[in-house]
Amino acid sequence: MGLLECCEHLFGTSNLYQVLGVEKEASEAEIRRGYYKVSLQVHPDRVPDNEQATEKFQVLGKVYAVLSDKEQRAVYDEQGIVDEESDTLRQDRSWDEYWRLLFPKITVDDIKAFETKYKGSEEEAADVRKSYMDHKGNMDRIMVSVLCCTYEDEPRIREIIEKAIAAGELPAFDAFTNESEKKKAARKRQARQKSREQKMDSFLTDLEAKYCKKGGKGRAEKK
Template sequence: MENDGGCSSERSLYEVLGVGATATQQEIRKAYHKLALRLHPDKNKDDQEAKEKFQQLQKVISILGDEEKRAVYDQTGSVDDADLSGDVVDNLRDFFNALYKKVTEEDIEEFEENYRGSESEKKDLIELYTKFKGKMSRLFCSMLCSDPKLDSHRFKDIIDEAIAAGEVKSTKAYKKWAKEISEIKPPTSPQKMRHKAKEGAETDLYALISQRRDSRKEKFDTMFSSLASRYGSSADTEPNEEEFEAAKRKVESRRVSSKKSRRNLALVASVFYQVICLTDLEADHMNPFETSICINRLVLPEFLLQGSLCLLFLLTWHWFFFLVSLPVTCYHAMLYNKRRHLIDVTEVFRGIDFEKKLRFTKLGFYISLFILVVFRLTLSVVYSLTEDDDLLHLF
């Protein structure tokens, strides 16, 4: 059967790639690369059907190339074209999670209540006793829902009955442990003690939180008293209007600078992630379809964030930062107007070198701008302690 990259309802995704259902990831990627080279639009420029088959091939590898999605596909069976381009692929993780019930704390407590004293517990106890040759310390580490302080006497009675019935043999380690347990008073009601232990843990936690809260309050009161004693002489004097406005401007300047630094840091993180995606694509760790989606989701938010940062520089009269950011803003606007801001999956291999160089350049620019903004924020904090703010106007 010839592989042409198409995907019909009568053919499985494995048949599309020409591999078996037990193929390894290496074999799947090898078959994918062969088809991708043959169906690439650059080699079939006038063939619209080849382009559609190439795009469909990206969707096939996005499923079989991912272990989790492939496992779900193996469970659900064949996937046709509508499924590949619809919600099934997008919601594979949700579907996979829906196959299993989420375990809650109530489920665990219910299981423990039904398990303790049951035949299953007795069977597990005997098996672990035989496995560890009567070494009870190791047995308690593997026994479900067990506590040495609460279950030792009960387990001793069960094992003694099994030894008397000839089901298991007594060992030297068990005899030593049984002798020590016999000298300890057994708990009156292990189940009630479990609830008391939980309540005691909650009480201890509440007491710890209260203690830390009181400690923080005491430290705050001490600090406040120290400040009052240090500046108490001028406590009754109120600042005049000019001093109040100056202090207000300083606080506002620091707040705006902090907002700029956060936006700049977000730009650095966004471009850095795009560089990682392109690097993984170049190293064949991702397929072009997934890489294009990951990068295109971040392009427009990056443009808007960088434009808003440039506008913020203008509104706050920071001419140096505004003039530095303006060329990048204009370049982004030009790309958007020409609809060249998104990566085309059919052209990604041809322009991968340019896209990487562009993002490395922007990454260097954003990092440099971030350093300058943080430097100015530091200056604003330092000079807010003095009356001289002249250096800040340079930025």
């Protein structure tokens, strides 16, 4: 699967700028900040042992690598394609190391602090409004694209959008205003299932760390 297809699958859009939450005319600094913000949401330190989060993190690294390279960005802007064979997107690249080179001083506490500060802020509200416009009111895609967002946040995200519509700041897209209860319920079930799977993965990892290592140590001592 190519980069654009991966973006569509994981973030609900094949538009690289939308993946990072920036405009096409964004400066290098704005693209870097967009990458920083979105990647914090799925950083391995924040969401450990989660296959989809890891995949998203890797794809975000590739998106930033393309948009931060002048030649690659120019090709994408003009033709809407990326060079999958370029050194920029080579398969053996460590995207975690790449991230650490860009943001070497970021700690787990910094990531948690960002999430706490971001939720409920005007910055979040602005991002929600932009996502609403980018995805024409499609809540499935909005919930995927909004930073630090879980299914428990949906009522709050909907309220932000509804207030903006009432204030005339956003148009009333049919996909949002007339979304069926069946679709809402399906999204909630899917989110809960993912949450259960993540908790189970974490639980199994904890068990492995607690018992398997001890068992290995015991066997070594016996020898």
